Structures are given as structure tokens and as C-alpha cells.
Amino acid sequence: MIERFSEATLPGLYTTITQKDDHLHMIVNEYGHPPLWIRPNNFETLVLTILEQQVSLASAYAAYKKLKERIGTITPIALLQLSDEELRNCYLSRQKIVYTRELAKALNNNSISLRKLHHQPDDVVRQELKNLKGIGDWTVDIYLLHALRRTDIFPVGDRALLNAIKMVKGIDKLSKEEALEMAAPWRPYRSIATMLFWHYYIKKKNIKILH
Incomplete structure (x- = not known):
């Protein structure tokens, strides 16, 4: 079964994932939920x-x-x-x-x-x-x-994601293999964790999202 998130289900998914990881819970406490980062499938x-x-x-x-x-x-x-x-x-x-x-x-x-x-x-x-x-x-x-709004995607090649994890977890180095191992407990909602880490990174770095 393909599981997708939606604007309606995201709040509950954020609650679920933050109960699995104190650092994710800290992000929500500090910055709230991320904006709705979805795009059309085109x-x-x-x-x-x-x-x-x-x-x-x-x-x-x-x-x-x-x-x-x-x-x-x-x-x-x-x-x-x-x-x-x-x-x-x-x-x-x-x-x-x-x-x-x-x-x-x-x-x-x-x-x-x-x-x-x-x-x-x-x-x-x-x-x-x-x-x-x-x-x-x-x-x-x-x-x-x-675009497809799948719930368990972990873009391990994304530099902002890896940098955010290092910042939140207080670690200096993080290989892709280590990141994948760290993300295992977030299954089947690694997409939700990813968006929280992006949210943290954008807020901390004061990055302006133009679209």
C-alpha cells in the first residue's frame, strides 16, 4: 500500500514522529510545524x-x-x-x-x-x-x-538535510551511511522527519524561500 501525506494528515504525522525523537520534538517546540511543502505532479x-x-x-x-x-x-x-x-x-x-x-x-x-x-x-x-x-x-x-507526497522518503544526498541533522544532534561529522542508520527509527515517516529538519535549517540560517 502506498502511503501519502496531505495537509489534513500532516499535523497527526508530526505528532507521531516527534514522539519518536526528542530532537524532532524540540524543533516543533521551537519553530512550530513547517509550511506545506507540496508541488503538483507535473x-x-x-x-x-x-x-x-x-x-x-x-x-x-x-x-x-x-x-x-x-x-x-x-x-x-x-x-x-x-x-x-x-x-x-x-x-x-x-x-x-x-x-x-x-x-x-x-x-x-x-x-x-x-x-x-x-x-x-x-x-x-x-x-x-x-x-x-x-x-x-x-x-x-x-x-x-x-509531488507524490510519499511518507517515507529520506533524501540522504541532500546537503541541507545532513547539515541540519548535524546541527540538531550536535555532531561534527555525518556520513550518508550513518545518516541512514540514524533515520531508521523514523520509518515509515522519514519524509515527515526530513521536513522538520529542513524547517529547522531554514529558520536557523534565515533562508528566504521564494516560492
């Missing part, structure tokens, strides 16, 4: 997630905003109609031009259906999307968490 969301790869949120959003100004709703056909130069003018790097185009082609020729992915288990979604150039585990994790 091409535009995956393009934004690709733009967020290995750059600041501000840089990613600048490119996303420029692209929307150029074509309005970001659809596969609209993106494929843009030249390399036009995409570069929207602040897309050479690699991300390739990645977003490959995704657009896959959706345009129906080799991937986001509607079908909505009903597929996490591992199937991961396998399907990772077959596309430029989409790795981090991008799939963010998509599964924000």
Missing part, C-alpha cells in the same frame, strides 16, 4: 527540481522564474520549442538544457507518464525516472516527497 515541478540540483534555491528559482516569463506554463512542448540560446538566456546551464530536454521528450512521446507514476511504488518511480539522463536519486527523492 513537468514543471520536475523541471524546477532539476534546476535545483547542486545550486542555491535562489539561483534555481531565478532560472525557473525566467523560464516561466519566457513561455508561461512550462510544458514539454513549450520547452522543446526553445533553442539552446533561448534556454541559456533563462539561466539554464548546458547540462540542464540537456536534462530538461530529455525529460520533455520522454513525456512528449509517452515513454514516461507522471499520472501513472502517481500510482507506482517508490522503487518503480525511482527506476523509471533514473533511466533519464540527469535524473539521479536526489531528484527522485525530492519529486517523491514534494
Whole structure:
């Protein structure tokens, strides 16, 4: 059974997860619940997630905003109609031009259906999307968490998440393997714990979320 969170179920899930970990309970006591971090399950969301790869949120959003100004709703056909130069003018790097185009082609020729992915288990979604150039585990994790709203996603490749865990837990070093072991008790709600750690990090670092 695929378990998803929603605006209605999140408060109860935050209560459940904070009962498993005193540090998570501390985050809620100090900063309350995170905002509702969900995105629609569409091409535009995956393009934004690709733009967020290995750059600041501000840089990613600048490119996303420029692209929307150029074509309005970001659809596969609209993106494929843009030249390399036009995409570069929207602040897309050479690699991300390739990645977003490959995704657009896959959706345009129906080799991937986001509607079908909505009903597929996490591992199937991961396998399907990772077959596309430029989409790795981090991008799939963010998509599964924000767009498909799966409850047990732990994006271990996310630097902000690992940094937040180190800050909250008061540790200097944390490998991905150690992070996965630390997250085991949060199953099957690792997505909920992840959002709490992000919330803490954003508050502590005074990061402005632009979208």
C-alpha cells in the first residue's frame, strides 16, 4: 500500500514522529510545524527540481522564474520549442538544457507518464525516472516527497538535510551511511522527519524561500 501525506494528515504525522525523537520534538517546540511543502505532479515541478540540483534555491528559482516569463506554463512542448540560446538566456546551464530536454521528450512521446507514476511504488518511480539522463536519486527523492507526497522518503544526498541533522544532534561529522542508520527509527515517516529538519535549517540560517 502506498502511503501519502496531505495537509489534513500532516499535523497527526508530526505528532507521531516527534514522539519518536526528542530532537524532532524540540524543533516543533521551537519553530512550530513547517509550511506545506507540496508541488503538483507535473513537468514543471520536475523541471524546477532539476534546476535545483547542486545550486542555491535562489539561483534555481531565478532560472525557473525566467523560464516561466519566457513561455508561461512550462510544458514539454513549450520547452522543446526553445533553442539552446533561448534556454541559456533563462539561466539554464548546458547540462540542464540537456536534462530538461530529455525529460520533455520522454513525456512528449509517452515513454514516461507522471499520472501513472502517481500510482507506482517508490522503487518503480525511482527506476523509471533514473533511466533519464540527469535524473539521479536526489531528484527522485525530492519529486517523491514534494509531488507524490510519499511518507517515507529520506533524501540522504541532500546537503541541507545532513547539515541540519548535524546541527540538531550536535555532531561534527555525518556520513550518508550513518545518516541512514540514524533515520531508521523514523520509518515509515522519514519524509515527515526530513521536513522538520529542513524547517529547522531554514529558520536557523534565515533562508528566504521564494516560492
